[in-house]
Amino acid sequence: MNTATMIEPSFRESVDMMFNRAVALMDLSPGLEEKIRVCNATYTVRFGVRLRGSIHTFTGYRAVHSEHMEPVKGGIRYAMGVHQDEVEALAALMTYKCALVDAPFGGSKGGLRIDPREWEEHELEQITRRFAYELIKRDLINPSQNVPAPDMGTGEREMAWIADQYRRMNTTDINSAACVTGKPINAGGIQGRTEATGRGVQYALREFFRHAEDIKAAKLSGTLDGKTVIVQGLGNVGYHAAKFLSEEDGCKIIGIIERDGALVSKDGLEVEAVRQWINKHGGIKDFPGATYVADGASVLEEACDILIPAAMEGVINLGNAARIKAPLIVEAANGPVTAGADDILRKKGCVLIPDMYANAGGVTVSYFEWVKNLSHIRFGRMQRRQEEARHQLLVDELERLSADKHLGWTLSPGFKENYLRGAGELELVRSGLDDTMRSAYQSMREVWHGREDVTDLRTAAYLVSIGKVAASYRAKGL
Numbered sequence: 120m121n122t123a124t125m126i127e128p129s130f131r132e133s134v135d136m137m138f139n140r141a142v143a144l145m146d147l148s149p150g151l152e153e154k155i156r157v158c159n160a161t162y163t164v165r166f167g168v169r170l171r172g173s174i175h176t177f178t179g180y181r182a183v184h185s186e187h188m189e190p191v192k193g194g195i196r197y198a199m200g201v202h203q204d205e206v207e208a209l210a211a212l213m214t215y216k217c218a219l220v221d222a223p224f225g226g227s228k229g230g231l232r233i234d235p236r237e238w239e240e241h242e243l244e245q246i247t248r249r250f251a252y253e254l255i256k257r258d259l260i261n262p263s264q265n266v267p268a269p270d271m272g273t274g275e276r277e278m279a280w281i282a283d284q285y286r287r288m289n290t291t292d293i294n295s296a297a298c299v300t301g302k303p304i305n306a307g308g309i310q311g312r313t314e315a316t317g318r319g320v321q322y323a324l325r326e327f328f329r330h331a332e333d334i335k336a337a338k339l340s341g342t343l344d345g346k347t348v349i350v351q352g353l354g355n356v357g358y359h360a361a362k363f364l365s366e367e368d369g370c371k372i373i374g375i376i377e378r379d380g381a382l383v384s385k386d387g388l389e390v391e392a393v394r395q396w397i398n399k400h401g402g403i404k405d406f407p408g409a410t411y412v413a414d415g416a417s418v419l420e421e422a423c424d425i426l427i428p429a430a431m432e433g434v435i436n437l438g439n440a441a442r443i444k445a446p447l448i449v450e451a452a453n454g455p456v457t458a459g460a461d462d463i464l465r466k467k468g469c470v471l472i473p474d475m476y477a478n479a480g481g482v483t484v485s486y487f488e489w490v491k492n493l494s495h496i497r498f499g500r501m502q503r504r505q506e507e508a509r510h511q512l513l514v515d516e517l518e519r520l521s522a523d524k525h526l527g528w529t530l531s532p533g534f535k536e537n538y539l540r541g542a543g544e545l546e547l548v549r550s551g552l553d554d555t556m557r558s559a560y561q562s563m564r565e566v567w568h569g570r571e572d573v574t575d576l577r578t579a580a581y582l583v584s585i586g587k588v589a590a591s592y593r594a595k596g597l
């Protein structure tokens with residue numbers, strides 16, 4: 120069919136189409152299928168804040184997709200494009216994402232229609248507190264019912280305001296810190312949350328490259344080392360993913376697409392330097408030592424081994440899917456590939472690592488943060504020194520043996536230091552995240568390779584997660 124004449128569905132319809140493709144291969148009753156698909160509730164709030172001498176009205180949403188487990192979880196986004204269809208699609212993806220990585224939450228998502236760059240910090244604080252107030256008083260922010268987190272346009276700062284607002288309104292709630300995740304460390308956050316989604320993308324790719332059959336399916340070979348990567352969006356997710364892949368795995372970042380254009384360089388871009396440039400100049404234009412392309416989106420179509428859309432939904436669509444050359448796409452953003460584009464890419468043989476898996480690192484570490492807040496103790500606090508003491512015993516014994524028996528053993532340089540160090544919170548968080556990403560990938564690939572009727576990772580991911588959600592509804596007797 121001529122793609123130019125096809126109509127692109129909305130984001131929520133696109134998620135529903137992918138869901139329908141998967142449930143067609145499952146044996147669910149039509150009633151349960153419908154129950155899982157629909158978004159349970161969406162709350163819309165319009166509130167006024169007096170700023171710059173007049174009252175400004177803002178529109179915000181909190182959608183709850185599935186409460187098969189509570190609390191429900193999902194970020195709050197600040198962007199001008201926020202609307203009901205979008206938050207509902209994103210809330211559905213949260214349900215499937217949490218199920219896939221075994222984070223014990225239902226799915227939710229929120230958004231505020233605002234351009235955060237238009238407002239001063241103290242104004243944003245007022246707006247955020249007011250939005251939070253509206254949600255808190257309806258239990259749409261609550262440690263046991265609904266726990267937001269950062270998303271596009273929000274970060275630690277906004278989460279700290281929300282947590283503080285909740286505390287003011289619930290002064291005797293001992294678990295108040297668990298009402299939101301992605302907080303700064305000094306406000307009850309956890310080490311490694313900010314980098315978590317990007318780190319998860321790196322762990323996802325490392326796991327993919329552990330399986331020869333999967334590498335072959337993407338018509339690639341070898342390891343991550345030397346692979347060429349194009350990343351779209353150098354925000355929190357894209358920046359960390361590109362930074363870790365280039366600094367730790369030997370990937371070459373040959374293209375970075377941002378809102379004001381793209382940078383390309385055959386020799387590879389230094390991610391940290393580009394990020395510093397953006398922070399200083401507000402965009403990538405004039406970055407030295409790379410070619411600037413004004414039509415940033417065209418760079419999505421350049422040849423590379425791995426394409427990482429890490430900005431927003433719908434960037435790979437009916438309009439450009441046929442021209443995408445990358446054999447492997449990692450969806451670091453939520454919904455970057457529309458259902459129609461997904462069909463085209465699959466038919467071309469492109470392998471897509473789906474969003475609900477690829478960007479699940481954020482909610483996984485949010486889960487750790489929530490547990491930390493509820494247990495009121497930092498991970499590793501009890502064990503760290505004890506672990507070190509036991510390691511010290513072993514090292515002392517080896518050294519004693521060597522000296523007593525005149526064996527002349529010397530431990531290799533750095534061994535003692537590395538071995539003796541007990542795991543702190545950051546190491547534990549990374550280890551938990553790595554384990555989560557590995558097991559979730561394996562559960563998807565078992566379905567991908569194990570079933571004749573499943574030919575792609577996205578359908579496999581949906582099958583695994585819908586299966587878990589269905590099981591939990593059935594356990595409730597539904």
Ligand code: GLU
Binds near residue numbers: 266
């Ligand atoms: N906003 C992130 C996501 O889309 C994180 C959600 C969370 O940590 O709850 O997955």
